[in-house]
Amino acid sequence: MDIINKDVLVIGGGIAGMQAALDLAASGCQVVIAEKEQCLGGHVKDYTCLFPDLSDGSALVAQKIARIKTYSNITVQLATEVSDLEAVSGGFKATLTNNGKAKTRDFGAVIFAVGYSNFDGTKYGEYGYGRYPGVITGIEFEQNIEKVLERPIKSAVFIKCVGARDRSKGMPYCSKVCCMYTAKQAKELKRAHPDADVYVTYMDIRANFKNGEEFVRSAMEEERVCYIRGRVAKVFPKNDRLTVRCEDTLMGVPFELETDLVVLATAMVPLKSTNALVSKVGGKVDDNGFINSLPLAESSNPMEVAKGVYYAGACAFPCDVRESLNQGSAAAAGVISYLQVSGRP
Amino acid sequence: MAYELNKPSLIDRERVAKLPTPSKIFLFISCTGSIEYPGTEKSVKEIAKKLDIELVESADQTCCTGYMLTCNAMNPQLALAATARNLSIPESMGLDVAAFCNGCYAYLRELKHLIHSNPNFHAVADQAMRALGREFHGHVNVYHVQELWYRQLDRIKSMVERPLTGLRIAAHYGCHYLVNKDVAIDDFNYPTFIEEIYIALGATPVFYNERRACCGYSVGRGFTHREETVLPHLAIKMGSAAEAGVQLMTTTCPGCNVALDREQPALRKMGVNVNIPVIDISQLIAFALGTPIDLLCFQANTTPVLPVLERFL
Numbered sequence: 001m002d003i004i005n006k007d008v009l010v011i012g013g014g015i016a017g018m019q020a021a022l023d024l025a026a027s028g029c030q031v032v033i034a035e036k037e038q039c040l041g042g043h044v045k046d047y048t049c050l051f052p053d054l055s056d057g058s059a060l061v062a063q064k065i066a067r068i069k070t071y072s073n074i075t076v077q078l079a080t081e082v083s084d085l086e087a088v089s090g091g092f093k094a095t096l097t098n099n100g101k102a103k104t105r106d107f108g109a110v111i112f113a114v115g116y117s118n119f120d121g122t123k124y125g126e127y128g129y130g131r132y133p134g135v136i137t138g139i140e141f142e143q144n145i146e147k148v149l150e151r152p153i154k155s156a157v158f159i160k161c162v163g164a165r166d167r168s169k170g171m172p173y174c175s176k177v178c179c180m181y182t183a184k185q186a187k188e189l190k191r192a193h194p195d196a197d198v199y200v201t202y203m204d205i206r207a208n209f210k211n212g213e214e215f216v217r218s219a220m221e222e223e224r225v226c227y228i229r230g231r232v233a234k235v236f237p238k239n240d241r242l243t244v245r246c247e248d249t250l251m252g253v254p255f256e257l258e259t260d261l262v263v264l265a266t267a268m269v270p271l272k273s274t275n276a277l278v279s280k281v282g283g284k285v286d287d288n289g290f291i292n293s294l295p296l297a298e299s300s301n302p303m304e305v306a307k308g309v310y311y312a313g314a315c316a317f318p319c320d321v322r323e324s325l326n327q328g329s330a331a332a333a334g335v336i337s338y339l340q341v342s343g344r345p
Numbered sequence: 346m347a348y349e350l351n352k353p354s355l356i357d358r359e360r361v362a363k364l365p366t367p368s369k370i371f372l373f374i375s376c377t378g379s380i381e382y383p384g385t386e387k388s389v390k391e392i393a394k395k396l397d398i399e400l401v402e403s404a405d406q407t408c409c410t411g412y413m414l415t416c417n418a419m420n421p422q423l424a425l426a427a428t429a430r431n432l433s434i435p436e437s438m439g440l441d442v443a444a445f446c447n448g449c450y451a452y453l454r455e456l457k458h459l460i461h462s463n464p465n466f467h468a469v470a471d472q473a474m475r476a477l478g479r480e481f482h483g484h485v486n487v488y489h490v491q492e493l494w495y496r497q498l499d500r501i502k503s504m505v506e507r508p509l510t511g512l513r514i515a516a517h518y519g520c521h522y523l524v525n526k527d528v529a530i531d532d533f534n535y536p537t538f539i540e541e542i543y544i545a546l547g548a549t550p551v552f553y554n555e556r557r558a559c560c561g562y563s564v565g566r567g568f569t570h571r572e573e574t575v576l577p578h579l580a581i582k583m584g585s586a587a588e589a590g591v592q593l594m595t596t597t598c599p600g601c602n603v604a605l606d607r608e609q610p611a612l613r614k615m616g617v618n619v620n621i622p623v624i625d626i627s628q629l630i631a632f633a634l635g636t637p638i639d640l641l642c643f644q645a646n647t648t649p650v651l652p653v654l655e656r657f658l
Contacts, residue, residue: 122353125535126557130353168526234534236554243554 006108007032008335009094011082011274014042015321016313017113018064019328020335025071027336032105033068034080034096040065042115046143050321051184052215057321082274085110087281091308108342109308109335110281112291113328114274116314119163119171119266127159128235129264134242135235137162138178138265141185148261149192156189156261157244158182158200159232164267165203171267173288176318178265179206183216183225185263190223199226199257201246209320235262268318275315282306291316301334303327308342310334355532356541364488364496364530367443371435372400373453373487375446376408378599384624384642385599388631389445389490395504395634396497400443403434409444411452412600415567425466426473428456433474433481441486443493445627447598450489451521454528457483489522491597491626492530495538498545506635507657508547515551515591516540517623519601520559539595539626546633553589558582560596560604572608576615579608583619593653595626607647622650632657 008024010017013035021031033040040061044050047057068074077096084095084104091108118139121129129135138158141148160182164175182200190198200219205227207213219225230247237243242262247254272289279285283305284292291311294304303310312327313319319327372389379386393400409431410424432453435442444450460470461483474481494501516539523533531538534557540550560582561575583605586594596602606623613619628641632654643650 122355123532125355125532128535131535234557238554 006030006091006339007106008109008111008339009034009082009092009105009107010111010113011277012042012113012115012313012315013037013040013076013078014113014115014313014324015044015061015064016115016324016328016331017042017111018061018068019325020111020113020312020332021074022064022067022071023329023332024335025068025074027332029073029336029339031071031074032096032107033074033076034082034094035076035078036081038079040068040076040078043139044321044324047321049142049145049184049188051180052209052211054184060321082277085277085280087308092281108339109310111303111310111312111331111335112275112278112305112315113312113331114271114315116268116318117271119269121162121264121266123169124162124264126234127162127232127262127264128237128242132235132237132242132262134260135262135264138181138185138263141263142181145185145188149188151261153189153193153196153260155197155257155259156186156199156263157232157257157259158186158198158263158265160200160202160265162264162266163269171269171288173267173317174206175265175267176206177268177320179204180209180212180215180320182263182265183207183219186225187219187223190219190225197226197257197259198223199228199259201228201230201232203229203231209322268314270315278305278309278311281309283309301330301337303331303334308338354537355535356538357530360528360530361492361496364492365441365486366396366497367398367441367493369399369401369440370443370488370493371438371440372402373409373431373442373444373449374402374406375444375449375599377412377448377603378446378625381599381603382625382628382642382645384628384640384645385445385602387640387642388625388627388636389443391631391636391640392490392494392501392627392634396500398493401435401438401440405434406431409446409449409452411448412567414452415563416570417568422469424452424456425460425469428453429460429470429474429481430477430479432457432483432485432487433479436481436483436485437479441488443488443490445490445597445625446600447489447519447521448600450487451525453487454525457485457487489597491522491539494627494630495530495542498542501542501630501634502545505546505633507633509543509629509633509657510547512548512653512657513551513590513592514543514548514629515553515556515586515589515594515621516543516626517560517594517596517601517605518557519596519598522597539597542626542630546630551586551589551591553586553591555582555585558585560601562600562604565604566600572611575604576608576611579604580612580615580617583609583612583621584617586621587617587619591621593629593650594621594623595629596623597626599625609648620648622646622648622653624650
């Protein structure tokens with residue numbers, strides 16, 4: 001099998017980027033992973049309890065890192081950002097910046113796997129995030145899950161769709177994974193505190209993953225998490241606890257309850273300035289700042305963004321761990337075909 | 346109330362910086378304002394004098410018609426005609442508009458937007474303008490004095506003659522200014538710029554739990570004309586304020602002022618232990634800047650104001 005002797009740049013060393021790099025390397029490509037943090041693993045290294053099988057994200061990441069180390073044709077550049085990207089004849093010129101020092105290198109193909117960031121919860125002034133210590137985000141829950149489960153709580157309220165599906169704060173899309181991780185978090189909280197009242201307030205329940213619906217059902221029926229359809233109007237401090245004001249829209253009844261912990265399922269948001277680099281190499285970004293793939297009929301691989309440019313993971317739209325891995329492999333397949341085809345005389 | 350002013354402030358500082366510091370501006374008179382609380386209009390004029398702002402009025406101005414729209418008291422198209430007519434006055438003078446009522450502010454802005462974004466509504470306004478022999482092209486910016494005062498807060502602070510040390514004040518922002526999310530300088534759900542004004546005047550802001558509850562004016566005195574429908578809601582709001590030790594409340598809307606001030610005797614009959622004077626933010630600022638008491642017209646208030654403020658005279 002003949003792979004053109006051109007390097008592949010994978011921008012982002014999270015779960016999607018690592019998967020892409022591994023599949024590329026196994027096929028004989030020379031891969032460079034440019035990761036802006038001091039270590040690989042992205043967000044998933046902090047998630048120790050992934051739905052629906054409650055597997056350990058940090059162990060998954062460790063496994064990927066260990067496999068990366070076995071390939072001499074994967075170069076990992078940590079604390080490195082791609083500050084510029086240019087399409088040139090025969091491929092791309094990328095400027096990798098590390099510690100203020102910039103170096104430009106040639107690549108035959110590029111995969112964007114830059115991931116996402118989290119919606120700023122302080123934008124919802126009515127929930128008191130950043131003001132009242134009992135209000136945290138779903139991501140903070142994930143990252144500190146052991147400490148959160150240790151808290152002596154008698155009640156907790158989860159609020160979904162914070163920053164997502166809300167045109168007035170600017171994010172019209174559905175962040176896809178929050179319904180599942182909220183169900184998981186509520187279950188875990190109930191398991192740690194069986195006598196606590198745990199509520200999930202929702203607009204909808206979107207459990208469209210394998211075993212997803214069954215998972216949410218079990219949260220309601222086995223752990224007895226109380227799901228209430230309604231939007232929390234306000235969270236405020238009272239009697240040294242937090243009071244949550246909401247409406248049960250299925251019953252048509254407004255209610256108030258005192259709680260100790262409020263968890264906001266904040267939306268996954270795109271890294272706009274990083275994603276914008278695709279436009280320098282013929283790619284497009286959508287109105288929300290996510291990377292757009294080519295229309296299916298125009299591309300030979302679904303991860304194709306532009307000629308020689310592919311994406312994987314949440315930089316194109318919120319997705320879960322399994323989907324990120326799927327996309328990483330798919331992007332690698334796209335690059336391999338592209339390099340083989342483009343190398344034919 | 347475990348709130349600290351320096352925790353995430355949602356004030357949009359860029360928008361504040363873009364607000365004008367006009368030397369001349371058209372003052373839009375509020376009918377509810379000037380009839381119910383003439384002190385508000387006078388206070389606005391006193392503050393403008395101190396900030397070297399020339400206020401221009403016109404006897405030709407009519408009601409913004411917002412209240413009547415809420416009450417469904419007329420053909421709604423009349424509001425479009427009235428807005429075009431009212432705004433054509435400052436437009437012909439080349440001036441922007443300052444309103445001191447949240448209602449006037451919101452209705453002028455919204456109706457102006459409707460006229461210019463909807464061809465049918467534009468036609469209605471056009472027809473009215475032609476019949477009146479006037480022109481309106483929409484080149485008028487509408488502001489509320491609360492944002493214009495906040496824009497010059499440092500200047501106001503330097504002119505304080507009666508520092509309100511120890512006075513526990515709660516802000517009632519109302520709905521119709523902050524709901525204009527495209528231009529309002531602060532967050533609808535947790536605004537803090539009026540509390541910053543209080544601090545500049547030397548007072549102590551109080552964040553009581555029901556601070557953001559609506560005053561109920563549009564429901565009680567607007568489309569139902571049955572104030573009793575709103576009283577249970579007001580009981581919760583004012584009860585929360587009384588419990589938090591609020592001594593004075595300010596509003597930015599005469600509608601809110603009427604609802605919160607004039608209902609207090611009815612609330613006391615319901616058993617709510619509330620006696621909190623409610624004045625306009627401009628009256629408070631004018632008071633702190635040393636304006637003579639008779640110009641502030643506190644005798645128009647149902648809940649007596651002087652017992653709380655006289656210690657600063």
